[in-house]
Amino acid sequence: MRWKLFSLPWAYLPKDKAAVVAVIASVRVVDFYQIASFQTCMTLHLQYLQPGLSTTELARHVGVAQGMFTAAQVVSAPAWGVAVDKIGRKAVILIGLIATAISCVGVAFAGSIGTIVFWRFLAGATNGTVIAARTAINCGYFYRFFCQMALLSHFFRARQCHSDKTESK
Numbered sequence: 001m002r003w004k005l006f007s008l009p010w011a012y013l014p015k016d017k018a019a020v021v022a023v024i025a026s027v028r029v030v031d032f033y034q035i036a037s038f039q040t041c042m043t044l045h046l047q048y049l050q051p052g053l054s055t056t057e058l059a060r061h062v063g064v065a066q067g068m069f070t071a072a073q074v075v076s077a078p079a080w081g082v083a084v085d086k087i088g089r090k091a092v093i094l095i096g097l098i099a100t101a102i103s104c105v106g107v108a109f110a111g112s113i114g115t116i117v118f119w120r121f122l123a124g125a126t127n128g129t130v131i132a133a134r135t136a137i138n139c140g141y142f143y144r145f146f147c148q149m150a151l152l153s154h155f156f157r158a159r160q161c162h163s164d165k166t167e168s169k
Helices: 002-007 017-036 038-049 055-087 089-108 113-125 129-141 143-168
Strands: none
Touching (some): 038 113, 089 113
């Protein structure tokens, strides 16, 4: 299977470092969108499944489903780190995106709260895009700029603190 993944055309694209960073950034934006929109969509979905739920119970069920996603990510992160080393970042990103898409469809068509929690756990366990994106960034694409960015962020923070002090006087 490893060689089949690498023989696909996407495994060789893109070659330009800026394009690689653009792809990684777009993956993270799309992944963040599905995470950020979950609470709103799930609230409406649960109200449809069980119209008599109180707001407290509704919030608890949404929180449990979101917590399952995060817990599964924490548990599966070491395995995705090993997978990045063995099969590469692009393969892990592709696997993670496909699995996340399948689990999002599973959540959309879930008929019970337990099924929603199962699909969210599966989404978190198979979401290796965070590890792959972090590995790509830490791998040396922008490593030489890390120190300058740290100094730059410190400069802006000092500037902000200074402007806050002058405004309060």
